[in-house]
Amino acid sequence: MATSPSAPGQSYGRCCRTPLHRTARPVTLLRWLLAASWLVCAAGTIAVAVLSAKTVLISGAVLLMLAAAILVLARYTRSGMCAWIALAHLGICILFYLLVVLRNWNPAQAQALFAIMGAIYSIAILPLIWQARQNLRKTHIPGICDGCGYQLRGLVEPRCPECGTAFSQSELQPATGGTICSSLLPTE
Numbered sequence: 001m002a003t004s005p006s007a008p009g010q011s012y013g014r015c016c017r018t019p020l021h022r023t024a025r026p027v028t029l030l031r032w033l034l035a036a037s038w039l040v041c042a043a044g045t046i047a048v049a050v051l052s053a054k055t056v057l058i059s060g061a062v063l064l065m066l067a068a069a070i071l072v073l074a075r076y077t078r079s080g081m082c083a084w085i086a087l088a089h090l091g092i093c094i095l096f097y098l099l100v101v102l103r104n105w106n107p108a109q110a111q112a113l114f115a116i117m118g119a120i121y122s123i124a125i126l127p128l129i130w131q132a133r134q135n136l137r138k139t140h141i142p143g144i145c146d147g148c149g150y151q152l153r154g155l156v157e158p159r160c161p162e163c164g165t166a167f168s169q170s171e172l173q174p175a176t177g178g179t180i181c182s183s184l185l186p187t188e
Helices: 024-050 053-077 080-103 107-137
Strands: none
Touching: 024 053, 024 080, 024 107, 053 080, 053 107, 080 107
């Protein structure tokens, strides 16, 4: 399935070395996941303090899933700070689990300590999440629309055809598309 080299954003087979571009969509999703992870930390801390330590079973599972998603997107977008935040989320979940298992705590014994530790963690991680979200907002990838992630190569006007976002004239590059694999060229 060969396509013309002038088609923007097309790769031409597995043997070609086309660079992977970070698009705006994963960055936006990562920013939302970071905010959601802090909300889960804060809500989980409040639920443990007000209701019971058993609520950490729900908030911990949700935080684990969010941390895994953040870790994957942090790797994709090459955001080291987001990866460290995801690892911190995983670490606090593992710490709570190990405290219950190794100490054989019941919910009443764990409630006060979990509320204090959760509050400290939520307060400590908030500036890191804020900074990571701000850094992601400033991310600009040349040749990629900041609004929607559309590849801007080969366009004649300095406006994204997908979402209408304006961009600078320097982003208007000729469409190169990458190298065509020799296995895809027609044989005579």
